[in-house]
Amino acid sequence: MAATLGRPAAGRAAGPTARIDCTALSHNLRVVRARTGESRVLAVVKADAYGHGAVRAARAFAAADGLAVARVDEALALRRAGIGGTLLVLGGFGDREALDRLAAEGVDTVVHAPGQIELLRARAAGPPVRVWVKVDTGMHRLGFPPADFSGVWRELAALPGVARPLHAMSHFASADEPGGGASPEQIARFDEALASVAETPPVSLANSAGVLAVPAAHRDWVRPGVMLYGASPMPGGRGHDHGLRPAMTLSAPLVTVKTIERGAAVGYGGTWATPEKMPLGIAAIGYADGYPRHLPSGTPVLVNGRRAALAGRVSMDLIAIDLRGCPDARPGDPVTLWGDGLTVEEIAEAAGTIAYELLARLGPRVERIAG
Numbered sequence: 001m002a003a004t005l006g007r008p009a010a011g012r013a014a015g016p017t018a019r020i021d022c023t024a025l026s027h028n029l030r031v032v033r034a035r036t037g038e039s040r041v042l043a044v045v046k047a048d049a050y051g052h053g054a055v056r057a058a059r060a061f062a063a064a065d066g067l068a069v070a071r072v073d074e075a076l077a078l079r080r081a082g083i084g085g086t087l088l089v090l091g092g093f094g095d096r097e098a099l100d101r102l103a104a105e106g107v108d109t110v111v112h113a114p115g116q117i118e119l120l121r122a123r124a125a126g127p128p129v130r131v132w133v134k135v136d137t138g139m140h141r142l143g144f145p146p147a148d149f150s151g152v153w154r155e156l157a158a159l160p161g162v163a164r165p166l167h168a169m170s171h172f173a174s175a176d177e178p179g180g181g182a183s184p185e186q187i188a189r190f191d192e193a194l195a196s197v198a199e200t201p202p203v204s205l206a207n208s209a210g211v212l213a214v215p216a217a218h219r220d221w222v223r224p225g226v227m228l229y230g231a232s233p234m235p236g237g238r239g240h241d242h243g244l245r246p247a248m249t250l251s252a253p254l255v256t257v258k259t260i261e262r263g264a265a266v267g268y269g270g271t272w273a274t275p276e277k278m279p280l281g282i283a284a285i286g287y288a289d290g291y292p293r294h295l296p297s298g299t300p301v302l303v304n305g306r307r308a309a310l311a312g313r314v315s316m317d318l319i320a321i322d323l324r325g326c327p328d329a330r331p332g333d334p335v336t337l338w339g340d341g342l343t344v345e346e347i348a349e350a351a352g353t354i355a356y357e358l359l360a361r362l363g364p365r366v367e368r369i370a371g
């Protein structure tokens with residue numbers, strides 16, 4: 001759609017844009033490095049790099065030691081775009097075909113369930129695949145129980161289709177809580193499982209919250225995601241608290257500015273009414289673009305660098321803005337929904353969610369621009 005609609009003659013965007021600052025992405029990677037010392041970094045670019053564009057982000061993270069995605073298709077798309085190097089599929093493969101494709105493309109895979117071992121065993125030929133054995137240390141999502149670890153390890157180590165060395169990993173359920181939540185117990189279970197095998201494999205535990213709050217989890221490989229995009233994973237936190245820079249600025253143009261009489265109900269359901277005769281702006285963004293419908297009236301936006309407030313319900317394609325603090329606002333002026341000068345964390349809190357969801361749910365109509 002966006003492509004056929006084209007750009008207006010004046011060169012201004014007709015709809016919402018997400019400006020992606022690649023220097024912020026590489027800056028944030030350096031922040032991870034400064035925190036984690038000798039640990040190697042797998043930059044997580046799943047979900048289209050949390051909405052930032054996976055290929056663009058992969059290039060901006062060229063200085064990382066590798067990349068990670070959630071699904072096989074995401075990994076294959078990166079390979080098709082010419083992205084080489086270490087690339088891990090966090091969700092692993094589910095069938096023989098996916099396994100063969102990962103092996104052919106030199107993509108690493110997580111192994112977390114017995115069925116995957118069967119598929120590896122049944123694979124007679126082809127290049128060996130690099131495997132990260134996942135231990136469930138308390139999240140109860142993916143992974144083998146610690147008690148099964150040594151058996152799984154021995155089985156995998158005996159398979160010719162599995163590359164050496166094997167890697168081991170786990171994932172934290174609550175590293176964003178004070179004191180790292182249950183992470184110390186999870187680390188203890190992980191180390192106990194590791195002690196049941198003879199070798200000392202390379203290991204990975206830490207997501208962004210682990211990078212920031214659980215230094216004991218840094219180990220051989222860290223796996224930061226959200227912090228690379230400039231957002232804090234900590235409740236109530238802000239990226240700039242950690243020296244991070246927001247990589248995405250979401251904005252949308254004002255399509256009209258008007259003066260409305262006092263007591264006029266604005267938007268669907270008329271949930272907000274003008275307290276006085278006042279200027280109202282309408283901007284071209286809505287919940288179909290990923291701006292949450294349940295944001296309340298009063299949620300901040302920036303108009304020409306000044307704070308203004310959402311007025312009434314977010315509709316599919318449009319929002320209304322109380323422009324009383326912005327008398328100079330004109331049609332075509334950009335409204336910032338989050339990014340430079342307005343943190344995505346603040347907007348996520350207003351929506352009752354986390355920055356991850358807002359970034360990852362940005363809609364396909366939003367034009368991504370490098371800048």
Ligand SMILES: *Cc1c(COP(=O)(O)O)cnc(C)c1O
Pocket residue numbers: 044046090171206207208209223224225226227233
């Ligand atoms: C998404 C994900 C990460 C990155 O998490 P952040 O909280 O964004 O840093 C790391 N590891 C696994 C297994 C993941 O699924």
